[in-house]
Amino acid sequence: MNFVYPFLVAFFLLPFEQKFLRLKETLPHWDKRLKYTRLIGFGLLGFQVVFSIKWLVPPIFFGLLAMSAVPAYLLRNETPKARLLLWMIGPFGIVYLMDNLAKYWTPKFYKSHEEIFDSATGMALLSMFVFALMARNQQKSFDKALNEERLKREQEEEANRILEAKKLDLESQVAERTAEILKQKEELQHALDNLKATQEQLIQSEKLASLGELTAGIAHEIQNPLNFVNNFSDVSVELLEELEEERKKEATERDTELEEEILNDLIQNLQKINHHGRRAASIVSGMLQHSRANTGKKEITDINVLADEYMRLSYHGLRAKDKSFNANMVTEFDPTMSKLEVIPQDLGRVFLNLINNAFYAVYQHSLRPEIAGSGYQPTVWVKTKRQPESVEICIEDNGMGIPDEVKSKIFQPFFTTKPTGQGTGLGLSLAYDIVTKGHGGTIELESTEGKGTKFIINLPIG
Structure with missing residues (x-):
């Protein structure tokens, strides 16, 4: 060769x-x-x-x-x-x-x-x-x-840049026109002040009421991530105290698995503190956008694990604020559940809101005079079940229930059954949007006053 x-x-x-x-x-x-x-x-x-x-x-x-x-x-x-x-x-x-x-x-x-x-x-x-x-x-x-x-791709990017420039120009024009309309409104309002004093008082009252609702909604939006930061910080302090007590023990008596579990919980808490701190900063720039677009990315997620995690986070967060709070947590997870492609942060937010509401309902129910001393056991259930074409998540409590006359309003923005200062009703409204618009699912309410409430979430498979 x-x-x-x-x-x-x-x-x-x-x-x-x-x-x-x-x-x-x-x-x-x-x-x-x-x-x-x-x-x-x-x-x-x-x-x-x-x-x-x-x-x-x-x-x-x-x-x-x-x-x-x-x-x-x-x-x-x-x-x-x-x-x-x-x-x-x-x-x-x-x-x-x-x-x-x-x-x-x-x-x-x-x-x-x-x-x-x-x-x-x-x-x-x-x-x-x-x-x-x-x-x-x-x-x-x-x-x-x-x-x-x-x-x-370059042509698409150029088209997007042109559209963005047009969008900014239109927003500027809208802002200018809005300012002109507001100025005209103020001038007309000033001209009518002396002629329609009574009507002006009514308009002023309506404005104040609307402003109060809007301010409360904004406060609620900002307070949510701040509450997360505070709650996870309190839980982290408790975990550090437990870790310190465990590490003071003799080497033969120390529970290394417990230490590892506490350290993992601390890492998760710090990550969530960072996440919600950033979220609070983003709300400041867009606090009035109730239907803001999701920034999360869909991931293959184990719904059982996600629901269990947020149930524990909710319970420990409430316990950090009130040591007297106690409730039974019951989980019934379907082992045949499929993993779904969801936005875990958003769906976790839905779980956390519903579970927080459930714990609040059973706690308030236990404080009623006719319930105290009756052997009542505050209990919250989280259940999952695989359906032929969907996954069902059920969050149920044996609390005070929801009156029939307000059930139709429960998912409306800023509607709440809680006392003033304890909620504005944005939580359920946002949960509804996340489930229906963000994930193409459904959320239903079943409640009997004095017996309890059940929220049923159905998410499509595939």
Whole structure:
């Protein structure tokens, strides 16, 4: 065999394969191996030329060819380019292997059929170049598609920039027009002050009432993440005290699993403190946008784990604020539940709001004179169940229930059944939006006054 063949493999085929299969990104370790293989191949070829060792050429050739075939074989199921490369290398190597075996093991047979072997090797070499041209054309087509995709993306970005500029311009015009309308309104209102004093008082009262509702809503929106920060901080202090007590014990008495669990809880609390602190900052810039777009990304989530986590967080958060608070927590999770693609932060917010309301309801119910001393056990249930085409999450309590006359208003923004200063009703309104608009599900209310309340959430599968 002529040393030209291994030289072509080392000089042409290996670097072509590295670039064609993009081995730096797909198989970086094999990219390095092919570089070293080329250097070793050139070195052995130089050694062969200097010392005229003819038997060294075939092993070099087949070694280089085998090394080039491995990455293509590893990527055969990921890209058609790898399969094309295998078709280019395989027949070429097999034909030359048969040629060499026949030449060295059956020289008489080889000489009598030398023309057939020469034709076969020539066809193999030709097919290799044909496949190389096909691979090159395929690479050009691929590069062209990438360029077209990049150009399309740039055009879309430019269109988005133009739309954003138009949006800002329209917002500016709307703001100016709004300012003009408000100014005209103030002028008209001032002109009517002396003529319609009674009517002015009524309008002023309505304005104050609306402003009060709006201010309460804004305070509620900002207070939510601040409450999370305070609650998780209080729970973290308790956990640190427990950890400190545990670490004061002798080494043989310390519960390392408890310490590890406390440390994990602390890490989670700090992450949530950071998350809700950032959320409070974002609310300041858009506090009046009740239907603001989700910024979270949907992830495959275990609903059972998520519900259990937020039930514990809710209970510990309420306990941190009021040590006298106690309630039974009961979970009935369906083990066959499928993991769903949801926004875990938003859905956790729904769970936390509903569970907080449930704990509040049972606590307030336990304070009633007719209930105190009756053996009443405040209890909150969280249940999950897999349905044929959906997942059902049920949050139930045995609290004071909701009167029939207010059930239809329960999901309206700023409507609340709590006393002044303890809630504005935004929680259930936002929970409704998250479930229905954000996840395409449903949320239903079942309640009997004096017996308890049940919220049923259904999220579609797939």
